Every structure is written in structure tokens, then in C-alpha cells.
Amino acid sequence: SxxxxxxxxxxxxxxxxxxxxxxxxxxxxxxxxxxxxxxxxxxxxxxxxxxxxxxxxxxxxxxxxxxxxxxxxxxxxxxxxxxxxxxxxxxxxxxxxxxxxxxxxxxxxxxxxxxxxxxxxxxxxxxxxxxxxxxxxxxxxxxxxxxxxxxxRAMPRLRFAFAASAAIMFSATTFVALTNVNVESRRPLLAELEGMDGGAVAQLRTVGIRTPEQLHRAVETDGVAAFCRRTRLAAEQIDRAYLHAALALHKGMGPRNAKLLLAAGVTRVVDLVLANPQDLYGRLLAVAAQYGFPPPRLAEVKVWIRAARVAGSIRR
Known part of the structure; x- marks a missing residue:
């Protein structure tokens, strides 16, 4: 009932x-x-x-x-x-x-x-x-x-068509406008990592490495030296890409923000554990101005630091 x-x-x-x-x-x-x-x-x-x-x-x-x-x-x-x-x-x-x-x-x-x-x-x-x-x-x-x-009483067809068209246009415009504000980063690609040119990306694909996640996991498992022997790439090249990938994968940071952190002296996720949010944010503003990148928001920096303190390592 x-x-x-x-x-x-x-x-x-x-x-x-x-x-x-x-x-x-x-x-x-x-x-x-x-x-x-x-x-x-x-x-x-x-x-x-x-x-x-x-x-x-x-x-x-x-x-x-x-x-x-x-x-x-x-x-x-x-x-x-x-x-x-x-x-x-x-x-x-x-x-x-x-x-x-x-x-x-x-x-x-x-x-x-x-x-x-x-x-x-x-x-x-x-x-x-x-x-x-x-x-x-x-x-x-x-x-x-x-x-x-x-x-x-149903809406007349002409009025219905107008209302439906207006709703679709409004929704499409709103979606584009919101995406430009809400999407702070996208999933990183191998080609976006430091040291990864077209030849390096092609070489990594021959050994089954197609994403930054796979690159990071393989280097963590094999070590830089063994991974370089397997891929026939320079250690400096792999090390740069590995560090960039580790930051880019942390809490949705993305390759652009990870590049700013590297330039600001933060090379590993564990470096964020002791970082002061306001101080790091100020450094990132200065670096972003040099690169011509839009800077991250302070709230984002706090998310990265909090996640590093909780996990002590990469947290997605």
C-alpha cells in the first residue's frame, strides 16, 4: 500500500x-x-x-x-x-x-x-x-x-521546434563555455612528455609502451638502466620523461602543470609533501608567466599537496 x-x-x-x-x-x-x-x-x-x-x-x-x-x-x-x-x-x-x-x-x-x-x-x-x-x-x-x-494541450509544432532548437543551442553553448573553465587538464600523452620526440615515441611503441602510465610503471619495475637497454634510448631522455610522467599523472595534474612544477624545482611527488601551498603557488605564478602558460589555481595546488601527504606517492 x-x-x-x-x-x-x-x-x-x-x-x-x-x-x-x-x-x-x-x-x-x-x-x-x-x-x-x-x-x-x-x-x-x-x-x-x-x-x-x-x-x-x-x-x-x-x-x-x-x-x-x-x-x-x-x-x-x-x-x-x-x-x-x-x-x-x-x-x-x-x-x-x-x-x-x-x-x-x-x-x-x-x-x-x-x-x-x-x-x-x-x-x-x-x-x-x-x-x-x-x-x-x-x-x-x-x-x-x-x-x-x-x-x-500540446505546444504547436512551430513553437515546439523553436523551443527545442533554442534548448539545443543553449545547451551546446553552455557545454563549450563550461568545458573551457572546468577542464583543467587532459590525460597526458607520450609525445607531451619532456624528452619524447617522434622517434622516441615510435621506439617505445615497438616495446609495447604507448602511454605515460605504461612508461612510469615500466621504469618503476625495471629501473632506468634496464629500461634504457630494452628500448635503446638515452638514460637522460628516459629519466626526464619518467619524472614528467610521474608528476603529470598525480591527481589530474596534466603535462602542462607538471612542466611548471619541474621548472619550479619540484621534480618528484614526494617533494610536494613538505611544500607550503601559498609559497609553491607564488613560484608557479612566476614560472607560468615565463612560459606563457595559464597558471593553476591555488585550490589545485592544495589538492596536489594534500594527495601527496596522504599517499606519499602518485595518487590518481
Missing amino acids: ELRSRPVKVQGPLMYFCAGFGGLCTVLPLVWPRYAFWMVWGAALGVPEVINYRSGAPSLLRDLETGRPGRLLRLLLGGLWAGIAWESLNYWARCKWIYTVPGMEDWKLFEMPFLGFLGFPALSLAAFAFYALVCHALRGGRHWEAMDSQPA
């Missing part, structure tokens, strides 16, 4: 709160993104949920008003479970999200700050509210659950 609870009065303060909070979640992240970034997940919840309630679309507010909290609780639990599954997979992934939330660098489960897990249940509510709004407005009331599907 369906879970029942005491009906909640929606009309009045609760409705105004949802609309007002949704509006703030839409505006404040654009005005103060550094501190209001977390509110962006509420932008797709507050206002759409109010519209759903008033238009007759599936609504969590209406569920509470009629004493049926089951869907709300399922979404909250499912969102939390999805978040835990996502972060566990993300933690072991080769290319992954590394979060640099101000003030929470040392309070994490996997890569996510503890408080960040509260965002996943909220995200599931926002996903439901926004999807219900889209289905009601664009799909003529057809929803994923049969009990929610009900005839509604």
Missing part, C-alpha cells in the same frame, strides 16, 4: 518560499558564482515545481498536499544512492572530476566533500520537477509513469 502522511498546506508561505528560493537559485550563482555555486541545483526545482503545481502537471507539492510523500522519499533515496555510485566510480576513473570546494578540501568521501552528497537528493528532485514541466508543456502530458500521464 502507498505510504500516507498528514497533508501539508502548500498554498501560502510554502508556495512563496519555493518560488522565491527558486528565483534566488537562478540569479545568485550568476552574480556570486564562487559562493553561490551550490544554489544552481535549486534553479531547476523551485520555479518549475510551482508551475507544475499550478498547471496540473505531476508535482511533489501536490503529493505532499494530498498526504502522499512516497514519491518524494523515493527520489531522495534514489538521488543519494546514485550520488554514492557516481562518486565511487568517479574516484577510480582515469579521467575524473576533482572538486576544489573552498574550505572543504580536507573533508571528503571519495573526491566529493561530505556536504556535496546532500546535493544529489536535491538534484533528483530538480530533475523530476523539470522533466515533469517539459513533459506537460512539450509532450502533451505524456510522462514516464502511467499514473501521471494525462491529456494536456
Whole structure:
């Protein structure tokens, strides 16, 4: 049987709160993104949920008003479970999200700050509210659950085509803009490592070395001298590439930032253990200016140092 609870009065303060909070979640992240970034997940919840309630679309507010909290609780639990599954997979992934939330660098489960897990249940509510709004407005009331599907006035085809085109253009533009900001580094390639020219890369491939990970692992196992005999490459060349790879693979640093660290006098991950974040950041700013590279953020430097202190070696 369906879970029942005491009906909640929606009309009045609760409705105004949802609309007002949704509006703030839409505006404040654009005005103060550094501190209001977390509110962006509420932008797709507050206002759409109010519209759903008033238009007759599936609504969590209406569920509470009629004493049926089951869907709300399922979404909250499912969102939390999805978040835990996502972060566990993300933690072991080769290319992954590394979060640099101000003030929470040392309070994490996997890569996510503890408080960040509260965002996943909220995200599931926002996903439901926004999807219900889209289905009601664009799909003529057809929803994923049969009990929610009900005839509604579908948007005229021309207006639908315009809305769909605008949504696609907005999403594509946002994706490109976010990628330029959020992607701080990419998986390193052999050709990007110090000392690795085209001939060296080709020679390494003949012995099965195709990635910086394989190069680092082989040198760790064989030693520089034995590896050089096997590949017929100079020891200085291999040593430079090995040191560069070790740093580039550490906590998503990437080859560009690793090159800055090498130029700043940090040649091994263990050198980061005793480093002062602010001091190292200042040195990296100076080196980046010389190379013409965009410098890493202080939050990134703290992530590298923290990971080195925890693991004492490369941590991905």
C-alpha cells in the first residue's frame, strides 16, 4: 500500500518560499558564482515545481498536499544512492572530476566533500520537477509513469521546434563555455612528455609502451638502466620523461602543470609533501608567466599537496 502522511498546506508561505528560493537559485550563482555555486541545483526545482503545481502537471507539492510523500522519499533515496555510485566510480576513473570546494578540501568521501552528497537528493528532485514541466508543456502530458500521464494541450509544432532548437543551442553553448573553465587538464600523452620526440615515441611503441602510465610503471619495475637497454634510448631522455610522467599523472595534474612544477624545482611527488601551498603557488605564478602558460589555481595546488601527504606517492 502507498505510504500516507498528514497533508501539508502548500498554498501560502510554502508556495512563496519555493518560488522565491527558486528565483534566488537562478540569479545568485550568476552574480556570486564562487559562493553561490551550490544554489544552481535549486534553479531547476523551485520555479518549475510551482508551475507544475499550478498547471496540473505531476508535482511533489501536490503529493505532499494530498498526504502522499512516497514519491518524494523515493527520489531522495534514489538521488543519494546514485550520488554514492557516481562518486565511487568517479574516484577510480582515469579521467575524473576533482572538486576544489573552498574550505572543504580536507573533508571528503571519495573526491566529493561530505556536504556535496546532500546535493544529489536535491538534484533528483530538480530533475523530476523539470522533466515533469517539459513533459506537460512539450509532450502533451505524456510522462514516464502511467499514473501521471494525462491529456494536456500540446505546444504547436512551430513553437515546439523553436523551443527545442533554442534548448539545443543553449545547451551546446553552455557545454563549450563550461568545458573551457572546468577542464583543467587532459590525460597526458607520450609525445607531451619532456624528452619524447617522434622517434622516441615510435621506439617505445615497438616495446609495447604507448602511454605515460605504461612508461612510469615500466621504469618503476625495471629501473632506468634496464629500461634504457630494452628500448635503446638515452638514460637522460628516459629519466626526464619518467619524472614528467610521474608528476603529470598525480591527481589530474596534466603535462602542462607538471612542466611548471619541474621548472619550479619540484621534480618528484614526494617533494610536494613538505611544500607550503601559498609559497609553491607564488613560484608557479612566476614560472607560468615565463612560459606563457595559464597558471593553476591555488585550490589545485592544495589538492596536489594534500594527495601527496596522504599517499606519499602518485595518487590518481
